Amino acid sequence: MGSLLRNLRVAALGAAVTLSLSFSPGCSSSSETAAPAADDVGHDEDDHGDVGDLDASASAAEPDDASAAPSDAGVPSHDAGATTCALVQPPHAAQLLYGLHPIASDGMRIVGIGANGISQTIGNAAASAGTHAQDGTFMGFAYSAATDIRLAGRTAAQIAVLLDKLASVGFAAWYRKPGSDGWPSSDAPHIHAVYVGAPMKLILRNQVRDWMAGKNGLASHTTYKFHTWSKCAKDPIWAEFLKHNPAKN
Secondary structure, eight states: OHHHHHHHHHHHHTOOOOOOOOOOOSSOOOOOOOOOOHHHHSSOOGGGOOGGGTTSOOTTSOSSTTSSOOOGGGSOOOOGGGOOOOOOOOOOOOOSSTBSOHHHHHHHHHTTOOGGGEEESSOOOGGGTTTTSOOEEETTEEEOSEEEEOOTTOOHHHHHHHHHHHHHTTEEEEEEOTTSTTOOTTSOOEEEEEEOSSOOOHHHHHHHHHHHTTBOSSTTOOBOOSOOOOHHHHHHHHHHHHHHSOSOO
16 A cells, blocks of 8 residues: 555656646736726727828827826836836837837737727827827837827727736826726727837826826826736836836926
């Protein structure tokens, strides 16, 4: 009997366990999501203008994102050298659309956003208050760090997943749901995403600081309730932001 038990223990220790892995942002998060009405997330944001003419005015862009800077007191003190999670590094491919930073374009592609899913990159609409003005050039490509993304019929749960995926490739992003989190009820729903891996204007730097502090990135600077991100998701965003932008203005 003793010999039999020993043999069984050896066999158990030698058993191999195979783990099946699937793509995920790699960081856990929590979502404080109340499912919006179907007409809040179930239609394309045509008010943002045609994809083929992104320089044209877009009536549903952020009307109050460019207001007074938020207080730095609400931004967590993150040590860039102490991050435990990392951003996904996407393979490089052709730019999806004019006005996207080339690396931001790569990130959009691997999270499933194509050219037709983008409603605005560089733009000068008065309603945008300058958030989509050109930030600079990279590898000869003019870019704005701000990009607006169409919802394409996504549910609230799918939008929350997409926000996590965007964070995993370097975007601080918010779902702009009409009538929620400071977004006007009369304006179109969309995702507003800021790519942190490049120099950006003051307006967008203030938005990133709001995102880090769990705020809405709008003039009200109120707590963003639709979704929250884990420290694992936030730390790499802040570290990447600091490589290209000042910690304080």
